Amino acid sequence: MDRTASRPRKADAIFSATLSLLAERGYDALTIEAVAAQAGVHKTTIYRTWATKDEVLADALVQAPELAFAIPDTGSLRGDLLALAKQIHRLLADPANRRVITAVVSALPDRPATAEAAGRFFADRLGREQAVFDRARDRGELADAADAEMLMDLLGGNLWFHTLIRAKSADDAYFERLVDTVLTGVIR
Amino acid sequence: MDRTASRPRKADAIFSATLSLLAERGYDALTIEAVAAQAGVHKTTIYRTWATKDEVLADALVQAPELAFAIPDTGSLRGDLLALAKQIHRLLADPANRRVITAVVSALPDRPATAEAAGRFFADRLGREQAVFDRARDRGELADAADAEMLMDLLGGNLWFHTLIRAKSADDAYFERLVDTVLTGVIR
DNA sequence: TACCGAATGCAACGCACCGTTGCAAATCGA
DNA sequence: TCGATTTGCAACGGTGCGTTGCATTCGGTA
Numbered sequence: 001m002d003r004t005a006s007r008p009r010k011a012d013a014i015f016s017a018t019l020s021l022l023a024e025r026g027y028d029a030l031t032i033e034a035v036a037a038q039a040g041v042h043k044t045t046i047y048r049t050w051a052t053k054d055e056v057l058a059d060a061l062v063q064a065p066e067l068a069f070a071i072p073d074t075g076s077l078r079g080d081l082l083a084l085a086k087q088i089h090r091l092l093a094d095p096a097n098r099r100v101i102t103a104v105v106s107a108l109p110d111r112p113a114t115a116e117a118a119g120r121f122f123a124d125r126l127g128r129e130q131a132v133f134d135r136a137r138d139r140g141e142l143a144d145a146a147d148a149e150m151l152m153d154l155l156g157g158n159l160w161f162h163t164l165i166r167a168k169s170a171d172d173a174y175f176e177r178l179v180d181t182v183l184t185g186v187i188r
Numbered sequence: 189m190d191r192t193a194s195r196p197r198k199a200d201a202i203f204s205a206t207l208s209l210l211a212e213r214g215y216d217a218l219t220i221e222a223v224a225a226q227a228g229v230h231k232t233t234i235y236r237t238w239a240t241k242d243e244v245l246a247d248a249l250v251q252a253p254e255l256a257f258a259i260p261d262t263g264s265l266r267g268d269l270l271a272l273a274k275q276i277h278r279l280l281a282d283p284a285n286r287r288v289i290t291a292v293v294s295a296l297p298d299r300p301a302t303a304e305a306a307g308r309f310f311a312d313r314l315g316r317e318q319a320v321f322d323r324a325r326d327r328g329e330l331a332d333a334a335d336a337e338m339l340m341d342l343l344g345g346n347l348w349f350h351t352l353i354r355a356k357s358a359d360d361a362y363f364e365r366l367v368d369t370v371l372t373g374v375i376r
Numbered sequence: 377t378a379c380c381g382a383a384t385g386c387a388a389c390g391c392a393c394c395g396t397t398g399c400a401a402a403t404c405g406a
Numbered sequence: 407t408c409g410a411t412t413t414g415c416a417a418c419g420g421t422g423c424g425t426t427g428c429a430t431t432c433g434g435t436a
Contacts, residue, residue: 006411008412009403009404009412026297026298028298031392031393032394033393034393041413041414042413042415043393043395044395044396044397044415047394047396048412048413051395095297098297099297099298102293102297103294105290105293105294105352105353106215106290106291106293106294108286108290108352108355109214109287110214110216110287119354122353147365149354150366150369151369153346153349153350153354154342154345154346154370157341157346157347157348157349158346159345160345160348160349161344161348162341162345164293165296165306166341167303178338181338181339181342181370182369184372194382194383196383196384197383197433219421220422220423220424221421221422221423222422229384229385230385231424232425232426233383235424236384377436379434379435380433380435380436381432381433381434382431382432382433382434383431383433384430384431385429385431386427386428386429386430387427387429388426389424389425389426390423390424390425391422391423391424392421392422392423393420393421393422393423394419394420394421396417396418396419398415398416399414399415400413400414400416401412401413401414401415402411402412402413402414403411403412404410404411404412405408405409405410406408406410
């Protein structure tokens, strides 16, 4: 099997079939043959480009429009963090995205391609979130020792745990309580 | 197929085979036939008691000794939270446990038995952690509005994100920075 | 110890997906 | 239009699934 470097002509159809199958029926139902059928492609076309389901998913994730995000700039740290919390929650609250997210988490220990794609995504995301904290520091809102990664992992980690593991919802009151709890330990 | 209510004679061997297979080779390698072989049992014995791999795993998790935990009582809120953080990190840092944990996360959207077992575990865990915060409140260390669940989800969520998703380690200095960040927003 | 009922072992089944192969057909670019 | 690349296609052996019917073994009781 000589794996071609270039992508199949219907690569986009393969990616969207991958994501929609994953979102609608879960990781177990995400089989190469099912992806091929839904994408209108023969399975050998997929096997000739990607060695494993892991690699298909990794490439599909990179192009997923659901994972696009914008960094808020409301003028205050509290406003920005509230916006970020709502944005994170919106992603986690959608049942379709939830299957994608949990599939990615389960890929972390053993599936290198998806794990690397996830790592790059979160590193990129953190890099852009850094601007929120830089601006807050310029405004004098933030203690010098405050660490963007630790704060985002507090905010995001709480929402992940709350939403995914405790299977609870969250409303504006929750976001405010969360952000204020984090903030009070951060604000100078 | 009449599923027997009682458990197979070698249920313990089946459970430990389930967990060790999951920990050592990941969820994909966790097949009923592999569990049966490792437990020294024929696969029909397993099928006669559990309808799905999900149910086997759920029952195995309930009896998992790795998931046992003790609630610290160091005399101060900061000491207790540090102990809890170290305890959570110790679980997350072990690669064997990591496969179990990510498998549980991936089970949340679609596999009801494991999801319910996980839900009961974390609810029970929170119930026992509540004592830490009750004692802190009695000592006057804690604001009245402070919420045990939100604080534990901040602490645990941060460690989950940091360890599992960012694939980073943590040492005593990290735990102290984490706990102090959370605390300063909580202490009266 | 001998018995009886329950639990387990066993072999075999059709099914789905895996990952691969060789070759024919379609598509694209020059 | 032509030549090269890409894709479709059919078939293969392999593995794990979940089920079935029946033989065997086990555990408790008399």
